[in-house]
Structure formats: C-alpha cells, structure tokens
Amino acid sequence: MKIGKGVEWAAHACAMLALLPEGRALSREALADFLGVPPPYLAKQLQALSRAGVVRAQRGVAGGYRLARPAKDISLWDVTAALEGTAPSFRCTEVRRNGPCGATARECANPCDIAAAFHRAEKGYRDALAGVPLSQIVDGAARTATPERRDRIRDWLARNGAP
Amino acid sequence: MKIGKGVEWAAHACAMLALLPEGRALSREALADFLGVPPPYLAKQLQALSRAGVVRAQRGVAGGYRLARPAKDISLWDVTAALEGTAPSFRCTEVRRNGPCGATARECANPCDIAAAFHRAEKGYRDALAGVPLSQIVDGAARTATPERRDRIRDWLARNGAP
Numbered sequence: 001m002k003i004g005k006g007v008e009w010a011a012h013a014c015a016m017l018a019l020l021p022e023g024r025a026l027s028r029e030a031l032a033d034f035l036g037v038p039p040p041y042l043a044k045q046l047q048a049l050s051r052a053g054v055v056r057a058q059r060g061v062a063g064g065y066r067l068a069r070p071a072k073d074i075s076l077w078d079v080t081a082a083l084e085g086t087a088p089s090f091r092c093t094e095v096r097r098n099g100p101c102g103a104t105a106r107e108c109a110n111p112c113d114i115a116a117a118f119h120r121a122e123k124g125y126r127d128a129l130a131g132v133p134l135s136q137i138v139d140g141a142a143r144t145a146t147p148e149r150r151d152r153i154r155d156w157l158a159r160n161g162a163p
Numbered sequence: 164m165k166i167g168k169g170v171e172w173a174a175h176a177c178a179m180l181a182l183l184p185e186g187r188a189l190s191r192e193a194l195a196d197f198l199g200v201p202p203p204y205l206a207k208q209l210q211a212l213s214r215a216g217v218v219r220a221q222r223g224v225a226g227g228y229r230l231a232r233p234a235k236d237i238s239l240w241d242v243t244a245a246l247e248g249t250a251p252s253f254r255c256t257e258v259r260r261n262g263p264c265g266a267t268a269r270e271c272a273n274p275c276d277i278a279a280a281f282h283r284a285e286k287g288y289r290d291a292l293a294g295v296p297l298s299q300i301v302d303g304a305a306r307t308a309t310p311e312r313r314d315r316i317r318d319w320l321a322r323n324g325a326p
Contacts (some may be wrong), residue, residue, distance in 0.1 A: 001243075001252040001288075003281075010317075012258045032282045038260025065262075076280050089164040095175045096197025101315040103308075113166050113303040114174045117239050118166075121291035123165075128284035132276075140276040143268075152264040 004083060009037050010045040011079050015141065017055060018071035018134045020161050025064030030160040045083060052082030057086070071138060077129035090118035166257030167246060170227035172200050172243050173208040178304065180218060181234035181297045181315070182326050193323040208246060215245030234301060235312035 013031050020026065032039040046065055049055040054070040061122055067074060092115035096103045142150065149162070176194050183189065192207055195202040209228060212218040216264070219231040230237060255278035259266045305313065 001247055001285075003252045004255060005252075008256060008258055008277070015277065025281075025283065027244065032215065034264065035258055037258070057190050076277070077212055079175045084164055090170065091166075091168060093168065093171060095171055095198055095200070099197045101197060101319050102199065103258065103312055103314065107207045107278065107312055113300045114171070114178065117292065117295045117300075121288045122164075124291050125284045125288040126285050132280045137276045142201070146270050149264065149266055156264050161260065 001044065001089060003080070006045045006048075007039070007080050007083050009042060010049055010078060011084055011137075012047070012068065013065075014054065014074065014079055014134055015044065015137045017065060017067045017158060018074075018138045019068055023062070024161040025062055025066045026059050026161060031065065034156065049079070049082045052075075052078070054078050054082050067134070068158040071134040073086060074134045075130045076132045076134075076137075077126050079134075080129055088122060090115065092118075093149060125130055164252060167241070169204070169208045169211075170246050172198055172205060173246055174213055174239060174295075174300075176205065176208065177212070177217065177230065177237065177242055178300045180228060180230045181237075181301045181321060183229055186225070187324040188221050188225055188229045189324060190227040193299050194228065196233055196235075197319065197323075212242065212245045214306060215241070217241050217245050230297070234297040237294045237297045239295045239297075239300075240289050243292055251282060251285055253278065 012035055016031065017026060017036055026034075028043060029039055031046075032042045035042065046055060046057075047111055050057055050065075053068050055065045057063075057065055092111065094108060094112075096112055097105075097108060145153075168296075175198055179197055180182075180189060189197075191206060192202055194209075195205045198205065209218060209220075213220055213228075216231050217237055218228045220226075220228055226325060255274065257271060257275075259275055271296065
C-alpha cells in the first residue's frame with residue numbers, strides 16, 4: 001500500500017495556511033520555502049488541493065493561497081483525497097467469475113467476502129482520517145511547540161503572509 | 164492509495180488452497196487456470212507468499228502449493244503484507260524540521276500529529292484485515308455459493324488436487 005509523499009507536504013502546507021489570519025494568503029514560493037521543498041513539486045499539490053476545493057488561490061496584491069473553508073471543516077482525508085483521488089485502493093476484478101468454475105452473474109449478486117473485507121478496512125482508514133480536522137492538527141502543534149518555535153513561526157508569518 | 168492487483172489474485176488463490184484436503188497441493192498451472200490469470204503473473208504472487216511463509220511449495224509426485232499453516236491462522240493482512248510489504252504507506256520525512264522555522268531535534272521528540280493520524284489510520288486498516296482469517300472467507304463462500312458452483316469446485320478439485 002502506497003501513498004505519494006506529496007500528501008505529507010500538502011498536509012503540512014494546509015496546516016500552515018490554517019494559521020493565517022482572515023483575509024491573508026501565502027505565495028507558493030513562501031509555502032515551499034517554509035516546508036523546505038522545491039516550489040515546482042509543491043505547485044502540483046497546490047493545484048490538486050485547489051481543484052478539490054481545499055485551498056483557494058487569490059490573485060492581486062494579496063495574492064497567494066488560503067484555505068477554501070474553515071480549518072475545522074477540512075480533514076486529513078480531504079487533503080489525501082485531493083492528491084490521491086477517491087478510487088478504492090483495492091480494485092475487485094471479480095476473479096471468482098473466471099476460470100473453469102467461474103461463478104455466474106447471478107451467483108455474484110453480492111460482493112465476495114474478500115472484496116467486502118478490503119472495502120471495510122479501507123472505509124475505516126478513510127473515516128479515521130476524516131475524523132482529524134486541520135484545526136486539531138494546528139491546536140496540537142501549538143500546544144506542543146516550544147515558545148521559541150512558536151515565535152519563529154509567528155515572525156515568519158508576519159513577514160510572508162500577504163498582504 | 165494503491166494496492167497491487169496481485170493481492171486480489173493471491174487472496175483468491177489462498178482461499179482455494181484452504182479447500183484442499185490434508186496432504187494435498189495444487190500446481191501453479193492449476194491455480195492459474197482456476198483463477199483465469201496468466202501463470203507467469205501468479206508465479207510472482209506465489210513466490211512472495213512462499214517467502215512470507217503463507218504458502219509452502221512441496222516437491223515430488225504430490226508437488227504443488229499448499230497453505231503453510233491452518234486457514235484460521237492466515238489472515239487477509241498476512242496475504243497483503245506478503246505481496247505489498249509491511250512498510251508504512253505514509254512515510255514521514257519530518258517536514259517540520261525543514262525551512263526557516265524548522266523544529267530542532269529536541270522539538271521533534273514525539274511524532275507530529277499529522278504522522279500520528281496517518282499511522283493510526285493505517286494501523287486500523289491492518290487490524291481490520293488481520294481480523295479476517297482465510298477460514299472465514301472459505302466458510303462465507305461455502306454458505307453463499309449455489310449448489311451448482313459448489314459441485315463445480317468439488318469436481319475441479321478432485322481432478323486437480325494432487326496427488
């Protein structure tokens with residue numbers, strides 16, 4: 001089972017955007033600088049997040065990216081689905097219909113127990129991520145960060161959060 | 164999130180092996196025929212299952228594959244892990260250490276809430292599959308199969324299950 005590593009960057013980028021005061025945005029370059037990742041790679045994640053309605057690009061003097069809705073209404077599943085899509089990771093090709101003992105269409109009215117078990121496990125995975133809003137990530141980070149790190153982030157945001 | 168489609172074949176192959184009477188085995192060709200998949204593809208899954216100790220290859224007149232332990236002691240997670248490995252799908256690269264506000268090693272003593280949430284979700288996924296033994300798959304299939312399909316499978320097994 002694999003998840004693209006862009007999901008990690010995207011989650012951290014969204015958590016940073018959740019810290020912005022109302023009406024402010026961060027440029028792609030500033031976000032990439034903050035995360036220490038190449039701007040071209042981050043561009044792909046931001047496009048995907050924008051298409052999925054997780055972030056919004058605003059143009060003009062105060063141009064850049066901000067969250068498209070409140071941090072409490074965006075979950076880690078929203079971020080993951082924006083990048084990885086929502087197709088099931090287990091694709092049932094109805095193997096049981098194949099071969100010399102292949103089941104008939106009528107015999108396959110219900111999903112087989114193998115597919116059902118994978119779909120159940122996957123629903124649990126999605127639900128677990130859907131239960132973690134960005135607001136919770138940000139609150140947790142604020143609680144556990146040292147005062148020095150909180151100061152570094154506050155100063156960086158004051159310098160980079162447009163306008 | 165992606166899972167190789169070989170996992171589906173492997174799960175169905177193992178469920179078939181779970182039907183074999185004690186001391187019997189199935190050749191790779193017979194299994195591939197039963198599943199309607201190309202023998203060379205199935206060879207890769209069988210090697211992986213064998214390396215992971217899920218199936219055992221026996222040589223000689225009664226040569227072929229059989230389960231390495233009772234079906235109640237082999238779960239869908241065992242089959243998945245044999246093929247996909249056990250590395251976490253979410254790889255934390257400690258993005259928070261990067262950039263101008265990067266956290267110090269001391270500030271990263273605990274995993275960040277993003278990594279922790281993905282690891283929790285993934286543990287749930289694994290546990291869900293680990294809770295489904297092959298014996299349960301086989302019992303469920305036997306309960307729901309039509310008498311005609313059960314007969315087809317029994318006859319095919321009688322013809323192909325070595326010795």
